[in-house]
Structure formats: C-alpha cells, structure tokens
Amino acid sequence: MSNKQLVLNRLSKRYHGAKTYSLQDVSLEVGAGEVYGFLGANGAGKSTTIRTLLNFLQPTSGSASIMGKDVVRDSVAVKRHVGYLAGEIALYEHLTGQEFLDYMADLQPVKSTGYVAELVRRFQADTSKPLGTLSKGNRQKFGLIQAAMHQPEVLILDEPTSGLDPLMQEEFFRLVHESKQRGASVFVSSHNFSEVQRMCDRIGFIREGKLVAEQTLADLANQAAHTFSLTFADTAPVSELKKLPQAQVTPRDDHHLTVSIEGELTPLFRLLSAHHVTRLEQQEVNLEEEFMHFYEKGGK
Amino acid sequence: MGIIATELKRRKWSTFWWCVGIGLFVAFILAIYPSFSSSSAQLDKSLQNIPDSARELFTDTSDFLSPVGYLSSQCYYLLVPLLFSFLAIGLGSSLLAREEQNHTIELLLSRPLSRSQLLLQKAGAGLIITATVGLVTALVGGIMLEFITFDGVKPLSVFLVTIMALAFALLFGALAFMLTALGRFGRGASIGISTLLALGGYIIASLDKTLTWLAWPAKFLPFHYYHPADILRGHFTPGEFVGMLAVTLLLTGVALVAFRRRDIG
Numbered sequence: 001m002s003n004k005q006l007v008l009n010r011l012s013k014r015y016h017g018a019k020t021y022s023l024q025d026v027s028l029e030v031g032a033g034e035v036y037g038f039l040g041a042n043g044a045g046k047s048t049t050i051r052t053l054l055n056f057l058q059p060t061s062g063s064a065s066i067m068g069k070d071v072v073r074d075s076v077a078v079k080r081h082v083g084y085l086a087g088e089i090a091l092y093e094h095l096t097g098q099e100f101l102d103y104m105a106d107l108q109p110v111k112s113t114g115y116v117a118e119l120v121r122r123f124q125a126d127t128s129k130p131l132g133t134l135s136k137g138n139r140q141k142f143g144l145i146q147a148a149m150h151q152p153e154v155l156i157l158d159e160p161t162s163g164l165d166p167l168m169q170e171e172f173f174r175l176v177h178e179s180k181q182r183g184a185s186v187f188v189s190s191h192n193f194s195e196v197q198r199m200c201d202r203i204g205f206i207r208e209g210k211l212v213a214e215q216t217l218a219d220l221a222n223q224a225a226h227t228f229s230l231t232f233a234d235t236a237p238v239s240e241l242k243k244l245p246q247a248q249v250t251p252r253d254d255h256h257l258t259v260s261i262e263g264e265l266t267p268l269f270r271l272l273s274a275h276h277v278t279r280l281e282q283q284e285v286n287l288e289e290e291f292m293h294f295y296e297k298g299g300k
Numbered sequence: 301m302g303i304i305a306t307e308l309k310r311r312k313w314s315t316f317w318w319c320v321g322i323g324l325f326v327a328f329i330l331a332i333y334p335s336f337s338s339s340s341a342q343l344d345k346s347l348q349n350i351p352d353s354a355r356e357l358f359t360d361t362s363d364f365l366s367p368v369g370y371l372s373s374q375c376y377y378l379l380v381p382l383l384f385s386f387l388a389i390g391l392g393s394s395l396l397a398r399e400e401q402n403h404t405i406e407l408l409l410s411r412p413l414s415r416s417q418l419l420l421q422k423a424g425a426g427l428i429i430t431a432t433v434g435l436v437t438a439l440v441g442g443i444m445l446e447f448i449t450f451d452g453v454k455p456l457s458v459f460l461v462t463i464m465a466l467a468f469a470l471l472f473g474a475l476a477f478m479l480t481a482l483g484r485f486g487r488g489a490s491i492g493i494s495t496l497l498a499l500g501g502y503i504i505a506s507l508d509k510t511l512t513w514l515a516w517p518a519k520f521l522p523f524h525y526y527h528p529a530d531i532l533r534g535h536f537t538p539g540e541f542v543g544m545l546a547v548t549l550l551l552t553g554v555a556l557v558a559f560r561r562r563d564i565g
Contacts, residue, residue, distance in 0.1 A: 084406070
C-alpha cells in the first residue's frame with residue numbers, strides 16, 4: 001500500500017432532485033503523517049466531501065478510499081481506521097461524559113484505556129455530568145476525545161476548535177501533532193485561517209464543489225518570503241520598481257506599496273538604497289488573503 | 301454497552317410505566333367483571349337494541365357480558381391492541397428517526413458498524429420493549445384468571461390473545477419504523493400514517509359485516525385477521541399469527557434495503 005492513506009478520485013455528489021453538483025470531480029490525496037486543511041466558504045462542499053468520505057452520503061460518481069479500502073464497499077472496514085468529529089457535534093444529552101465514552105468505546109474498542117483517561121485529563125473534561133448540561137466548548141472536548149480515543153490512522157475533523165478556549169486549542173494542536181508523529185493522516189475542514197496555518201502541511205481550496213487549488217504551507221511561506229511591504233519618506237518610486245525583472249508592485253498610497261519579487265533580490269535593494277525607506281517588512285503567510293484571492297477573483 | 305442495551309436503558313422508565321399502566325388496566329377490567337356477571341343476561345338483553353354496526357365497533361361477539369364477550373369488548377378487541385399499537389408506533393417512529401433528527405446517528409455510523417447492524421439492533425430494542433410490555437400484560441391477564449372465574453376461558457387463551465394483539469401492534473410498529481427508514485417521512489408523518497392505518501383499518505374491518513362493500517378492502521387490513529373472541533374460546537389460529545409476523549418481517553426487510561442505500565441526514 002502506498003503511503004496515501006486518504007484518496008479521493010474524481011469524487012462527485014449531486015443530491016436527489018438537485019440540478020447542480022454539490023461536489024464535482026474532487027481528487028486529492030493525503031499521505032501518512034500529513035495534515036491537510038480543507039478551506040472553503042459556507043456551502044462550498046466541505047461538509048459534503050466529509051460526509052461522503054464517511055459514507056453518510058452515497059457518491060454520484062467517482063470514488064474515495066481510506067487505508068486502501070473503498071469508502072462505500074468497505075465502509076465498515078474503513079471506519080476501523082477513522083476518527084470523526086462532526087462540525088456541529090451532536091451528543092447524547094442524557095448520558096454522562098463517562099457513559100458516552102464507554103458507549104463509543106463499546107462500538108469501537110480502544111487500544112488503551114489509559115490513553116482515553118489521558119485525553120480526558122488533558123482536555124479537562126468533566127465525565128460525571130450529563131452531556132446536555134455542558135457548555136458548547138465542553139461538549140466539543142468530548143467530540144474530540146471520542147474521535148481520537150481509539151488512536152485512528154485517519155482523523156477527519158470538521159471545525160475542530162469550535163468553542164474551545166485558547167488553552168484547549170493548544171491541547172488540540174498538540175494532539176494533532178502527536179497524531180501526525182505516529183503517522184496518522186489528518187483531514188481538517190475549517191474556517192479558522194490561523195488554526196489551519198498553524199497545523200496544516202497542505203491546503204486545498206474548494207469553491208462551488210470544485211477543488212480550485214492545492215498548496216503546501218511551505219510554498220505559501222516561500223512565496224510570502226519574497227513579498228515586502230515598503231514605506232517611503234517621499235513619494236514611492238512605483239514606476240522604477242515596476243521596471244525590476246519579475247517584480248509585481250501594488251501601490252497602497254503615495255508613500256506605501258507592496259512588492260513581490262521572484263529570484264535575485266539584489267536589484268531591489270540596490271534600487272531601494274537610492275531612496276529614503278522608512279520601513280521595510282517582510283510579509284508572512286496570509287492564508288486569508290489567499291482565500292479571498294480564490295473567492296473574489298475566481299481562483300488561479 | 302451496545303446499541304440495544306443503551307436504547308433499553310434510555311427507555312427503562314417509560315417501559316416500566318407502560319407495563320404498570322396496561323397491567324393495571326387489564327387487572328382492573330378483569331377484577332370488576334363479577335359485579336356485571338350476575339346481571340349479565342338482563343344487561344345483554346338491553347344491549348341487544350344497539351345497532352349491529354355500533355356493536356361491531358366494540359366487540360367481535362354478539363354479546364357484551366358473557367365471559368368471552370366481556371373480555372373481548374372491554375379489553376382485547378379494541379383497547380389492548382390499540383394501546384400496544386400506540387407503544388409500537390411510538391417506538392418505530394423514534395428509534396431511528398430520533399438519532400437522525402438529533403444527528404447522533406453520525407456518531408454511530410462513524411464507528412465500524414454497518415447500517416444493517418444499526419437498523420437491526422434498533423429494531424431489536426423496539427421488539428424487546430414491546431414484547432416486555434406484552435408479556436407483562438399477558439401475565440397479568442393469566443394471573444387474574446386464576447382468581448376470577450370467566451366460565452369457559454382458560455388462562456392460556458388470555459395469554460394467546462394478548463400475544464396476538466402484540467403481533468398486531470408489532471406490524472404497525474414495523475410500518476412506522478419502515479417509513480422513517482425510507483428517509484422520506486419524518487417522525488410526525490410516520491406516526492400519522494401508521495396510526496391512521498391502524499385506526500382506519502380497525503373501523504373498516506369492524507364494519508365489513510354490516511357494510512358489505514367494505515368486505516373486499518378489509519381483507520387487506522390486519523384487523524380483519526384479529527379475532528380475540530375466537531381465541532378466548534380456545535380457537536387460536538397460528539396462521540393468522542404467523543401471517544402478521546411475516547408482514548412485520550417484510551416491512552423490516554424493506555426498511556433494511558432502503559436504509560442501506562440512502563443518504564443520511
């Protein structure tokens with residue numbers, strides 16, 4: 001088996017009676033030890049993708065496999081390897097946290113009861129109270145614990161940090177890191193750019209049911225490393241900068257501009273030395289900007 | 301703690317109160333018979349003036365106050381099967397639909413559990429609950445007959461008539477269950493359609509002797525095959541019982557096929 005633990009092959013879904021596809025020809029792969037962020041606006045097809053992977057929805061065409069097994073034909077076998085957290089977590093309100101975890105463990109035996117206890121301790125989950133009495137954040141902790149407690153090879157998480165306080169978000173990032181370290185694939189759908197940026201190795205942008213772009217965080221960082229925000233004491237030398245080879249200049253106002261340059265930086269700095277530069281900032285990865293780029297300008 | 305055990309635990313108090321409620325009802329109806337039996341001939345004579353069509357809505361015998369007539373009209377012809385049906389329809393319409401409505405079904409189906417296993421375990425839980433209430437009712441009826449004399453009626457007959465009423469109710473529970481498993485009907489619609497068929501079937505099948513044009517459609521209704529007075533007289537027809545169970549299994553089979561293939565949520 002290849003190290004691609006989650007594979008989508010031209011996966012499509014059109015709901016009964018719908019004229020358009022909610023998911024169209026989506027192909028992607030997630031390798032062992034990789035964290036894949038799935039970004040898209042509401043209704044773009046993120047949840048449809050996840051629900052098709054879990055076989056809650058039947059694909060209209062195409063296929064998907066997890067750990068080499070088809071998600072439709074071998075659904076039960078697939079789920080032995082999967083941990084899933086729904087976007088809007090629904091729990092059994094009448095059960096206490098402990099009863100709920102016992103129930104889930106009964107349906108999918110855990111490798112180590114000690115690990116479940118450790119997760120409960122780390123997420124500071126109160127297992128004695130009925131789940132219906134807990135706040136959204138505390139319920140989300142149980143959602144995360146039930147998804148991770150059997151140490152699955154593939155984690156599929158929909159908006160995982162929703163409702164978690166910053167301390168618990170940190171604990172969640174540690175959990176994802178540990179899962180990655182032991183070779184698990186993590187597929188995360190999210191609206192939270194900083195969370196995706198923090199934990200993902202690769203990102204896919206989905207729009208109107210189609211995967212419009214995929215990029216590694218390393219590529220994004222590399223791209224951003226060559227983008228500078230500049231402030232000049234005098235009028236910004238826009239026309240001079242535009243003459244530099246492979247430079248893209250975006251004026252902000254008379255004194256400010258952004259310049260992206262590929263390759264050799266020496267010509268840029270030689271030109272800047274002839275001007276009174278008051279501020280120079282190297283841009284960081286801005287996922288939000290990338291996201292808006294795909295949505296406002298229709299993608300690359 | 302599996303799905304069946306969790307479902308039974310969740311519904312333990314409602315099951316307990318159903319047992320208490322129907323058990324007390326049957327015990328009470330049977331216990332007060334002696335106060336009617338002494339004047340049964342006189343009362344029956346005055347009740348003969350009731351039109352046939354009205355009488356057939358309450359009993360499948362010509363007399364109301366003979367031992368068989370009393371048990372049938374006051375207990376086993378209408379109220380016991382109807383109460384069992386309400387229980388079974390309530391269960392059938394909620395066992396799967398509630399999980400789907402609350403989205404907890406995703407928790408279950410994200411585990412290594414096939415849809416067939418989920419559906420059958422839910423159906424199993426429903427069967428256990430309905431059967432528990434049915435058995436308690438049968439037991440109460442049988443015990444009461446040890447203390448109160450109903451000439452010509454054996455405790456076994458009371459047990460069998462209760463089991464027949466249970467089979468009748470399970471059929472409608474399975475119908476409600478199938479409707480929710482199809483995914484095109486919500487809980488409300490499932491309860492409504494099943495109850496309508498149970499009550500409508502009862503009215504049509506009760507009147508088919510008076511209104512002859514109802515005789516043909518009545519043959520397709522379960523109530524047509526439910527004859528408590530005959531069973532109380534000792535004439536239990538296994539074929540009718542097996543037929544009801546077969547239709548129940550058929551409805552569960554349709555639920556199974558439909559649920560395996562459809563989108564969830």
